[in-house]
Amino acid sequence: MSVLVVMEQAAAGGWHRISREALAAGKRLAAEMKLPLAAAVLGSPDAIATQAAQLAGEGVAIVWSVGHPLLERYTADGFVAALQQLIAEAKPAFVVFPHTYQVRDYAPALATRMGDVLVSDVIAMNVSDGAATFTRQWMGGKLNAQYRHVGSGPCLVSVQAGSFKADAADAAGAAGEVKQFAPEIDAAQIRTKPGEPFREAARTVDLGSAQVIVSVGRGIGEQDNLKIVEELAKALGAELAASRPICDAGWLPMERQVGSSGQTVAPKVYVAVGISGAIQHLVGMKGARTVIAINKDPDAPIFEVADVAAVGDLFEIVPAVTRALKGSA
Amino acid sequence: MKIVVAVKQVPERDAPVRVASDGRGVDAGDAWTMNEPDAYALEEALQLKERLGEGEVVVLSAGPERAESTLREALAKGADRALHIVTPEDGTGSLTERDTLGVAQMLADAVRGESPDLVLTGLQSDDLGAGQTGVVLAELLGLPHVTLVLSVEASAGAKQIRVKRELEDGWFQQIELRLPALLTIQSGGNRLRYATLMGIKRARSKETKQVEAAAATARHDEIVRVAIPERTRQTEILSGAADQIAAKLAERLKVEVGI
Ligand SMILES: Cc1cc2nc3c(=O)[nH]c(=O)nc-3n(C[C@H](O)[C@H](O)[C@H](O)COP(=O)(O)OP(=O)(O)OC[C@H]3O[C@@H](n4cnc5c(N)ncnc54)[C@H](O)[C@@H]3O)c2cc1C
Ligand SMILES: Nc1ncnc2c1ncn2[C@@H]1O[C@H](COP(=O)(O)O)[C@@H](O)[C@H]1O
Numbered sequence: 001m002s003v004l005v006v007m008e009q010a011a012a013g014g015w016h017r018i019s020r021e022a023l024a025a026g027k028r029l030a031a032e033m034k035l036p037l038a039a040a041v042l043g044s045p046d047a048i049a050t051q052a053a054q055l056a057g058e059g060v061a062i063v064w065s066v067g068h069p070l071l072e073r074y075t076a077d078g079f080v081a082a083l084q085q086l087i088a089e090a091k092p093a094f095v096v097f098p099h100t101y102q103v104r105d106y107a108p109a110l111a112t113r114m115g116d117v118l119v120s121d122v123i124a125m126n127v128s129d130g131a132a133t134f135t136r137q138w139m140g141g142k143l144n145a146q147y148r149h150v151g152s153g154p155c156l157v158s159v160q161a162g163s164f165k166a167d168a169a170d171a172a173g174a175a176g177e178v179k180q181f182a183p184e185i186d187a188a189q190i191r192t193k194p195g196e197p198f199r200e201a202a203r204t205v206d207l208g209s210a211q212v213i214v215s216v217g218r219g220i221g222e223q224d225n226l227k228i229v230e231e232l233a234k235a236l237g238a239e240l241a242a243s244r245p246i247c248d249a250g251w252l253p254m255e256r257q258v259g260s261s262g263q264t265v266a267p268k269v270y271v272a273v274g275i276s277g278a279i280q281h282l283v284g285m286k287g288a289r290t291v292i293a294i295n296k297d298p299d300a301p302i303f304e305v306a307d308v309a310a311v312g313d314l315f316e317i318v319p320a321v322t323r324a325l326k327g328s329a
Numbered sequence: 330m331k332i333v334v335a336v337k338q339v340p341e342r343d344a345p346v347r348v349a350s351d352g353r354g355v356d357a358g359d360a361w362t363m364n365e366p367d368a369y370a371l372e373e374a375l376q377l378k379e380r381l382g383e384g385e386v387v388v389l390s391a392g393p394e395r396a397e398s399t400l401r402e403a404l405a406k407g408a409d410r411a412l413h414i415v416t417p418e419d420g421t422g423s424l425t426e427r428d429t430l431g432v433a434q435m436l437a438d439a440v441r442g443e444s445p446d447l448v449l450t451g452l453q454s455d456d457l458g459a460g461q462t463g464v465v466l467a468e469l470l471g472l473p474h475v476t477l478v479l480s481v482e483a484s485a486g487a488k489q490i491r492v493k494r495e496l497e498d499g500w501f502q503q504i505e506l507r508l509p510a511l512l513t514i515q516s517g518g519n520r521l522r523y524a525t526l527m528g529i530k531r532a533r534s535k536e537t538k539q540v541e542a543a544a545a546t547a548r549h550d551e552i553v554r555v556a557i558p559e560r561t562r563q564t565e566i567l568s569g570a571a572d573q574i575a576a577k578l579a580e581r582l583k584v585e586v587g588i
Contacts, residue, residue, distance in 0.1 A: 011496075011500070076464075076473075076474065077473070100497065101476075101477060101495070101496060101497050104460055104461075104464075104476055104477070105464065105474075105475075105476045105477070106464075108429070108460075108461035108464035108465045108468070109464050109465070109467065109468040109474070111430075111465070112430060112433075112464075112465045112468040112469060113468060115430075116430075116549050117428045117429050117430050117461075117548075117549040117550050118429075118461060119550055120459055120460055120461055121458060121459075121460065133553055136458070137458060137558075138355060138456060138457060138458065138555070139340070139346050139355065139357070139455070139456055140342075140455060140458070141558065142346050142557075142558075143346060143348065143355060143555055143556070143557060143558070144555070144556050144557075144558045145552055145554075145555045146552070146553040146554045146555070146556075147550045147551065147552060147553065148550065148551045148553050149549065149550055149551075150547075150548070150549060150550070150551050151549050153549075191473035191506060191507065192473055192475060192504050192505070192506045193504065193505040193506065194502055194503075194504050195502055195503035195504065195505075196502070197496055197500045197501065197502050198500065198501055198502070199499055199500055199501070200499075200501065203499070212586050218342075236582060236586055236588070237586070237588070238586075244516065244517070245365075245516070247517065248516045248517030249520075250520065254499075254517075255499075260497070261495060261497065262499075263499075268585065268586070269582070269585045269586055271582075276342075290585050291562075292578065292581070292582070292585075294578075297343070297345075298568070299345075299346075299557070301558065303560070303564060303566075304558060304559075304560050304561055304562070304564075305561065305562055306562065306564050307562060307563070307564060307565065308564070308565045308567065308578070308581060309564050309565065309566045309567065310567045310568075310574050310578055311566065311567065311568040311574075312567075312568065312569075312571050312574050313571060316571035316572075316575075317571050317574055317575050317578070320571060320572050320574075320575030320576075320579075321575045321578050321579050321582070323575075324575055324576055324578075324579035325579050325582065325583070325588070
């Protein structure tokens with residue numbers, strides 16, 4: 001019995017940033033459940049040796065180095081086969097994943113193959129009387145729902161970006177053991193043929209370095225209404241950004257999207273206009289020093305991270321703010 | 330090409346939500362709509378059929394009687410037929426009594442009866458946000474899958490397709506796979522159409538087949554408690570008349586931005 005954290009590497013080398021957060025979550029869970037901490041690294045055998053050794057040097061009791069040539073390039077079929085075998089061998093009580101695009105792609109299938117479910121996108125956990133509960137969001141963050149795993153199999157959870165502080169994983173602990181695990185995978189089991197990752201046209205706006213950002217969401221209603229936020233941005237000398245639905249509709253180019261599938265920003269001031277505050281948006285702008293949100297819904301989740309919450313109709317408030325700013329120029 | 334699209338009915342986006350009286354569910358009023366990623370999945374299916382010049386688009390939903398209006402909307406947009414797995418609104422056998430695996434099992438039973446070439450689902454539901462049902466369904470059906478798909482390339486009669494998958498941080502990837510297959514569709518890969526008056530009229534003569542949901546099996550994940558989230562930051566709340574809010578906001582902005 002252990003808490004097993006499945007680590008993910010970044011495409012550019014090193015760990016995927018959420019891996020370290022998942023490790024911190026796993027560490028806390030292991031401590032509170034009084035279980036040993038284990039971690040797994042998957043890949044082609046030579047590529048993972050260094051990272052496995054590194055984990056063993058920082059307080060992970062058992063590091064499973066899951067090596068196979070067919071794991072060099074990610075496929076859901078390869079990862080599900082490998083992890084199902086590892087779980088049968090390691091018999092963890094909990095398996096913690098980072099909630100990355102890759103995990104979204106294979107972890108639900110892994111759970112299904114084990115006849116179980118995955119509690120996905122967890123933002124908090126709580127252990128009391130030896131039982132763990134996990135909190136995930138419903139309704140785009142308007143509600144928090146607490147889940148408890150029942151049944152005899154291991155409890156599978158994936159943790160959302162930014163929900164567990166990565167620092168805790170860095171503390172040096174007792175030296176752990178690296179165990180080699182060679183799963184059986186047959187090339188014929190792999191049913192998808194992934195191509196090389198690519199980018200589309202180069203970015204022409206770098207929101208990452210902007211000091212002031214005015215960001216617009218679906219509350220704006222129509223493309224024609226964008227001019228009121230453009231004018232506010234102009235009056236503030238700000239860059240214009242948006243939530244995903246605005247870019248999906250083609251009202252603003254994709255490179256202006258903020259969030260988990262867009263840019264990550266950390267301006268001095270972030271003004272969110274008609275944005276509800278879904279977690280995928282928040283992870284992209286949580287680093288802002290001051291967040292000012294304008295929303296007609298007093299319960300909008302964006303207000304949970306706002307320093308200033310303006311509750312009202314953006315069509316009245318935004319033009320009036322622009323006028324007031326101009327009047328003083 | 331025969332394509333099944335799984336669509337879920339979810340609460341209207343701006344509907345006020347409350348915790349249900351038992352403290353373990355949502356009371357979302359009675360304004361319902363098609364889960365937005367599913368609208369993108371439906372659009373991709375309709376465009377595929379148009380590009381190939383042949384095929385059938387079947388929409389599939391599991392949910393209470395009211396879910397029929399969402400299936401009607403899909404038919405009005407151009408789907409050919411609808412399959413409705415009818416569950417009770419609440420209590421025994423309702424959607425909330427089933428976990429992701431349980432919901433996917435209902436969908437899998439219905440899809441097996443259709444033997445489609447392609448199954449499309451949305452990436453994630455706007456209410457539960459599990460982001461899993463499509464992948465679980467693929468596994469139950471023994472189909473290969475790709476998630477976060479933005480577009481699909483297929484040619485008539487071909488057994489192989491190529492899809493464009495969204496990766497993180499602005500990266501993409503092409504993936505090839507054989508049919509039959511399941512794809513979960515990410516928003517933004519296509520532009521959604523509106524139902525036309527003609528479409529709405531035509532939908533009236535299209536078939537919606539109702540099937541009774543199989544009995545629910547016990548959940549593997551129990552919902553202990555549902556609550557409104559607590560605020561984490563000290564927030565200054567401005568409310569009242571718009572011009573007063575605007576004046577205060579402008580003052581604050583001048584200080585913060587330095588103008
Ligand atoms: C894998 C994945 C990746 C994603 N990546 C991103 C991402 O990178 N970035 C991103 O933003 N989203 C992303 N999303 C989508 C995200 O989940 C939300 O759907 C999205 O952020 C919602 O955008 P919104 O807040 O503009 O719209 P909504 O959620 O529809 O909110 C609109 C808000 O406007 C308010 N409003 C309406 N009218 C007015 C008015 N007149 N005055 C004032 N307020 C008004 C409403 O109260 C509401 O709060 C992703 C989702 C998934 C599943
Ligand atoms: N009750 C349902 N009926 C039909 N499709 C569903 C249902 N629940 C989920 N789905 C599909 O599965 C996708 C992912 O849902 P979820 O796993 O809840 O995030 C949705 O976008 C739908 O396409």
